[in-house]
Amino acid sequence: MSTTDDPLAWAREYTPVLQSLGDEHEDDEPLAGYTIGLATHMEAVSGCLVEALNRAGAEVLFTASEPQSTHGDVVEYLDDQPGITAYVWEGMTDEEFDAAQHELLEREPDFLLDDGCELISKCVADHPEVAETVLGGGEQTTAGITRAEAMDEEGVLEFPVYGVNDTPMKHYFDNVHGTGESALVNVSITTNTVITGETVVVAGYGYCGRGIARKARGMGAQTVVTEVEPRKALEAHMDGHRVMSMDEAAEIGDIFITSTGTRDVIRREHFEKMGDGAQLANAGHFDVEIDLDGLAEYAESVTEPREGITRYTTPDGRHVNLLADGRLVNLTGPASEGHPAEIIDTTHAMMFVTAYDLLTRDHGLGPGLYAIPDRLDRDVAERKLDTLDIDIDAVTDAQEQYADDWRHEDSAF
């Protein structure tokens, strides 16, 4: 089959960890008999996760976690495979996106692999009879973990959910490097303008913001960070970024990128202070970080000077350029494909091992949000190192003894 007939061909080459899991489990099919409902950004690398779960025997029902990030060729290809059904298509509206997720849940999946807690929250809120039979779930993003935590605190989660986002193998790589690189690359491609020499304002210095700010500086930008958490603000300062309020940053920024997980981080009082040509982009999960209604109300006119850019002309004649409608810029811009394949490889490998562990091992876990056992995270890290042909040292017996010997009797002191 040529690459053009198979939209997953290139991604398969760059997802060695997922491929190793598929290879290892395709003969014994440990997930046979289970139906897995998956919500994620549907592009070629996510297609490799669908394929790996299916190779391990699962029936896979997949949908989107954001209506605008779907690649139609990938969906059509997967939907044609036995044991795989798509509940998503390219160009779906927000209403169709919601309806498709409900339709998937009506198929009564045994397990939910989620992004943004879309399926888990809808299942619990609107399909209580299905929630009673779901055996478990996994959540891959920060925003979804926040929702799952709120559900757990309210006592409404009906099944155990692993917090995939909170593992080192997810957030140290996906959030920091994946979002960092792909957000900046997509700002640059969408606008066809430089990052170097520009003042890039990053709102939020969590895992994603840290990656964006670090990489923007690497590309030659002046970097400014805004925060609400004093320790994160101090960390950004010590990492060499300028830290200030959004009020101050609005006056000096050229490119603004939000990655906070909350709403209205950039709002009217900030639009009023921005220079002509300011570029606004969001890398956080939901399209609420830039106050879009406030921007539309403030503007005198709105045009589309280039695909993926909405230009708001202010009453005093300045242009404020919004990228990708304020949705995830690395996933919904005109040329976006999300994170680089090698990065999503390990994130999706964590999703695979989540389903594998909760479905094939009896942990006796009740409903709730759980940390993923460290051995699973370590296993994915070891697989990744293997694929990179990197050897590391092993702890020696003497070192193990030394760590256990709290009296340090062998100490020279």
Ligand SMILES: NC(=O)c1ccc[n+]([C@@H]2O[C@H](COP(=O)([O-])OP(=O)(O)OC[C@H]3O[C@@H](n4cnc5c(N)ncnc54)[C@H](O)[C@@H]3O)[C@@H](O)[C@H]2O)c1
């Ligand atoms: N674009 C992507 O592909 C991608 C990938 C992973 C995560 N995400 C999303 O990015 C967002 C951030 O994820 P993260 O892992 O960095 O989370 P995080 O919790 O590590 O960081 C968020 C940071 O934002 C700060 N913050 C909160 N409100 C703020 C405000 N009003 N102004 C400035 N800073 C504020 C918090 O103090 C925190 O330090 C989430 O919505 C997450 O789901 C996107």
